[in-house]
Amino acid sequence: MIPHPEVTLTTAPLRPPGQKALLAAARLEFAERGYGGASIRDIAHRAAVSLSALYHYYGGKQEMLYALLDEGMDVYEETCAEVLAEVGDDPAERLEALVEALIRFRTGPRGSSQLELTEWRSLNPEQHTALRARQAVATDRFRQVIAAGVEQKVFLTPEPDDARRMIIAGCNAIAQWYQPGGTTPVEVLIDRYAGLALTVVEYRPRRYRRRT
Numbered sequence: 001m002i003p004h005p006e007v008t009l010t011t012a013p014l015r016p017p018g019q020k021a022l023l024a025a026a027r028l029e030f031a032e033r034g035y036g037g038a039s040i041r042d043i044a045h046r047a048a049v050s051l052s053a054l055y056h057y058y059g060g061k062q063e064m065l066y067a068l069l070d071e072g073m074d075v076y077e078e079t080c081a082e083v084l085a086e087v088g089d090d091p092a093e094r095l096e097a098l099v100e101a102l103i104r105f106r107t108g109p110r111g112s113s114q115l116e117l118t119e120w121r122s123l124n125p126e127q128h129t130a131l132r133a134r135q136a137v138a139t140d141r142f143r144q145v146i147a148a149g150v151e152q153k154v155f156l157t158p159e160p161d162d163a164r165r166m167i168i169a170g171c172n173a174i175a176q177w178y179q180p181g182g183t184t185p186v187e188v189l190i191d192r193y194a195g196l197a198l199t200v201v202e203y204r205p206r207r208y209r210r211r212t
Helices: 017-037 040-047 049-059 061-084 091-107 111-118 126-149 160-176 186-200
Strands: none
Touching: 017 040, 017 049, 017 061, 017 111, 040 049, 040 061, 061 091, 061 111, 061 126, 091 126, 091 160, 091 186, 111 160, 126 160, 160 186
């Protein structure tokens, strides 16, 4: 896999400074205290805005949680588009690109990545349904790439759905232990997990023999 060091997590959508400060504060509060332990007052204090300003933008911390998770999905989708644009139609290259996008998201400067894994149950039913629909699109992207590899007989796994689950679960788990500035650079993780993903799908590149 050829690393793409120029690919970075896309910046969040443009928001007024006060609203951006609130989301940044909510992200930190949720990460440090958990959704249940975070308070509206502490979020407002951390953002240096009044409670009335907070309620001008959001009806409560549940709305802020959903805004963070929805924004995180925007970032992930844009990261996928960037890395996929660097490769062609080869299923192995596209699977490597999807692994790269997911790892960059899970290791990037965000709090919403962990929140999406741990706090999605705190959403109301409508928010939960909307987030799950976006996650299903992301999952289906992996499914399509693996299915293409199986169809082309370069992925020999007899269990493509299990292979997909293992790859996604392995990449997602990185968010639970990765520490920025640690001993394993992100680029190394990307190459390592891309190789593991190709092993899981039993990748066998085609070999063409010229006729003489």
